[in-house]
Amino acid sequence: RSLRGGAPGPERRAEGRRRMAEARRVSFRDGRFASRKTEEAAWRRHQAAAWLESMVGPFGLTHCPSEQEFVAALRNGIVLCKAINKIQPGVVPKVVANAPCDSQPSTAFQYFENIRNFLVAVQALKLPSFEASDLEKDNLDAGSVGKIVDCVNSLKSYQERKKCSGTYGPVKYMKSPLAPRSAIHVQSENVTLGSSTPQKCLDLTEIDAEGQSSQNVGPNMEEAIGKLQRIILDCMISCKENLNQDVLKKDPVTLVGTILSNQLEKEQFKPLLQLISPEGAATKNEPNQHIECSNSQNENRLRLLEAQESELLELKTMFQEVKVDFRSLQTQFQDDITELGHNIQGISKAALGYNQAVKENRNLYNMLQEVRGNIRVFCRIRPLMNSKSISSIEHVGNDGSIMVCDPYKPQTTRKIFQFNQIFGPTTTQDEIYRETQSLIRSVMDGYNVCILAYGQTGSGKTHTMCGPSGGLSSNDLGINYMALNDLFTISTSREDVKYDIRVQMVEIYNEQVRDLLSEDTSSTKLDIRSSSNGLFNLPDAKMCPVQSPSDVMTLMLLGEKHRASGPTAMNNRSSRSHRFEFALSAPLTFLCALSIFAATDF
Numbered sequence: 001r002s003l004r005g006g007a008p009g010p011e012r013r014a015e016g017r018r019r020m021a022e023a024r025r026v027s028f029r030d031g032r033f034a035s036r037k038t039e040e041a042a043w044r045r046h047q048a049a050a051w052l053e054s055m056v057g058p059f060g061l062t063h064c065p066s067e068q069e070f071v072a073a074l075r076n077g078i079v080l081c082k083a084i085n086k087i088q089p090g091v092v093p094k095v096v097a098n099a100p101c102d103s104q105p106s107t108a109f110q111y112f113e114n115i116r117n118f119l120v121a122v123q124a125l126k127l128p129s130f131e132a133s134d135l136e137k138d139n140l141d142a143g144s145v146g147k148i149v150d151c152v153n154s155l156k157s158y159q160e161r162k163k164c165s166g167t168y169g170p171v172k173y174m175k176s177p178l179a180p181r182s183a184i185h186v187q188s189e190n191v192t193l194g195s196s197t198p199q200k201c202l203d204l205t206e207i208d209a210e211g212q213s214s215q216n217v218g219p220n221m222e223e224a225i226g227k228l229q230r231i232i233l234d235c236m237i238s239c240k241e242n243l244n245q246d247v248l249k250k251d252p253v254t255l256v257g258t259i260l261s262n263q264l265e266k267e268q269f270k271p272l273l274q275l276i277s278p279e280g281a282a283t284k285n286e287p288n289q290h291i292e293c294s295n296s297q298n299e300n301r302l303r304l305l306e307a308q309e310s311e312l313l314e315l316k317t318m319f320q321e322v323k324v325d326f327r328s329l330q331t332q333f334q335d336d337i338t339e340l341g342h343n344i345q346g347i348s349k350a351a352l353g354y355n356q357a358v359k360e361n362r363n364l365y366n367m368l369q370e371v372r373g374n375i376r377v378f379c380r381i382r383p384l385m386n387s388k389s390i391s392s393i394e395h396v397g398n399d400g401s402i403m404v405c406d407p408y409k410p411q412t413t414r415k416i417f418q419f420n421q422i423f424g425p426t427t428t429q430d431e432i433y434r435e436t437q438s439l440i441r442s443v444m445d446g447y448n449v450c451i452l453a454y455g456q457t458g459s460g461k462t463h464t465m466c467g468p469s470g471g472l473s474s475n476d477l478g479i480n481y482m483a484l485n486d487l488f489t490i491s492t493s494r495e496d497v498k499y500d501i502r503v504q505m506v507e508i509y510n511e512q513v514r515d516l517l518s519e520d521t522s523s524t525k526l527d528i529r530s531s532s533n534g535l536f537n538l539p540d541a542k543m544c545p546v547q548s549p550s551d552v553m554t555l556m557l558l559g560e561k562h563r564a565s566g567p568t569a570m571n572n573r574s575s576r577s578h579r580f581e582f583a584l585s586a587p588l589t590f591l592c593a594l595s596i597f598a599a600t601d602f
């Protein structure tokens with residue numbers, strides 16, 4: 001659309017549009033605020049230059065000048081003075097127009113007079129002004145051009161306002177950072193009011209006072225558009241103070257929408273709304289359709305808002321319920337935690353008491369063992385193997401006494417022996433073990449225990465200690481197997497102590513000690529060493545770690561193979577002498593031994 005008076009040529013216009021389009025394109029692509037500001041400044045310079053040209057005619061400025069070009073064209077003040085004189089004739093009485101080329105110093109002074117006179121006139125009109133020094137080349141980078149452009153555009157607005165309303169009052173002019181971007185976005189949204197060019201709707205500075213911009217609309221709509229433009233401009237100007245950098249980063253349409261929505265409730269919009277309402281509108285033309293469309297959009301938005309409000313209320317109610325539930329759970333959780341704490345304290349006390357009781361129990365137990373006798377001697381009467389044999393036992397007392405005599409020499413003196421306990425010929429293996437079982441527990445408490453079977457050949461030592469099957473059958477197990485089982489059972493049940501169990505197996509025969517677990521059978525003879533505490537030990541005897549009763553059984557079977565045996569008058573397979581030793585230790589606590597012997601001689 002051509003500007004009023006002195007319109008630029010088509011080429012310059014095309015160039016200007018191209019540069020503006022390029023500036024916008026860069027701005028949109030980068031989306032940076034700096035680009036937007038550059039674009040906006042270029043647009044405002046264009047407006048100012050175009051207006052000045054329309055007022056004073058072409059003065060050698062391009063359609064979209066750079067800052068340098070703009071300032072250079074205005075530096076002599078001639079254009080500015082002419083323009084203000086057009087608005088307010090005679091406000092600058094004397095304008096130095098053309099100076100001779102050879103009088104540069106005085107011309108510069110006279111030019112300064114032009115500027116000074118112009119600034120005085122601007123101040124008289126109460127319009128935004130600038131400093132004369134802002135036209136200096138050195139001050140361009142300090143943003144001085146913006147002030148000059150603002151001043152020129154304020155003159156433009158003043159002139160347009162004067163033409164529209166015929167009043168001369170002071171104009172509250174504020175530069176609008178939104179005009180170019182709003183126009184672009186409004187175009188994309190097709191929100192126009194009676195014109196295909198978006199600038200016509202939003203940029204009041206380009207409105208044609210004679211109504212050229214609204215050729216296709218009726219008089220009412222023309223009036224509406226005019227009012228709307230003025231109101232929008234006022235809104236934008238009045239909102240400018242409240243705009244900050246963050247707001248300016250918004251999408252232009254959103255930004256304009258924000259500004260307008262802030263102003264919609266104000267009095268100045270009421271006449272406009274009445275004008276564009278179905279009753280107020282004289283004709284139903286295109287702008288009204290847009291307004292109806294906008295109303296329908298508003299209704300939709302209102303419905304959406306109501307739905308969202310209702311959802312919000314539901315959510316709020318749910319939130320309150322959840323909050324109450326959460327608090328109740330929190331209270332319950334705290335109560336539970338407190339109760340749990342009390343319970344743990346109780347359990348801790350009980351555990352402490354239990355441990356103490358166990359310790360006392362162990363002490364008492366072992367004291368009892370000592371009271372019963374650290375050395376206990378039992379007698380087991382073997383059943384007669386031959387029915388023709390005559391028993392030498394005459395009497396067995398309940399107090400552990402036994403009376404024997406030679407059945408073939410009845411006249412010989414009877415002998416009485418006293419034992420801790422006497423087991424008859426019918427006594428089972430289990431009954432024998434029950435009397436020794438308590439000692440196994442003492443081993444686990446760190447006491448040394450020795451179980452020794454002693455008797456003449458064929459008296460039943462091997463039968464008692466190893467069982468009739470020698471451990472091959474689970475029936476009638478011997479003392480050593482049953483002790484072994486108990487050893488591992490107790491060590492497993494006591495989780496507070498870690499036991500390290502090892503096994504030695506030696507044979508003492510003809511005053512020689514042989515290692516029954518040594519793989520090298522040729523050199524199994526062991527030396528007996530006395531230790532500093534007066535005890536004897538076999539340091540070279542092989543000590544095998546075991547984890548389970550089956551490990552021990554394997555070792556015992558190996559030892560059995562290495563045992564010396566031979567027929568005697570009374571026993572076809574007589575063991576000469578043997579000893580099993582279980583070395584038991586609980587690291588850092590104790591080291592003790594369970595020795596199991598069977599011997600015919602000492």
Ligand SMILES: Nc1ncnc2c1ncn2[C@@H]1O[C@H](COP(=O)(O)OP(=O)(O)OP(=O)(O)O)[C@@H](O)[C@H]1O
Pocket residue numbers: 381382383385425455456457458459460461462463464468568571573574575576600
């Ligand atoms: N309580 C018993 N009940 C049944 N049989 C028995 C009993 N005690 C021993 N015998 C039997 O008596 C025989 C000799 O027993 P055993 O080999 O245990 O004697 P020993 O004392 O180990 O002899 P040695 O010292 O010569 O090795 C075996 O045949 C054994 O089965």
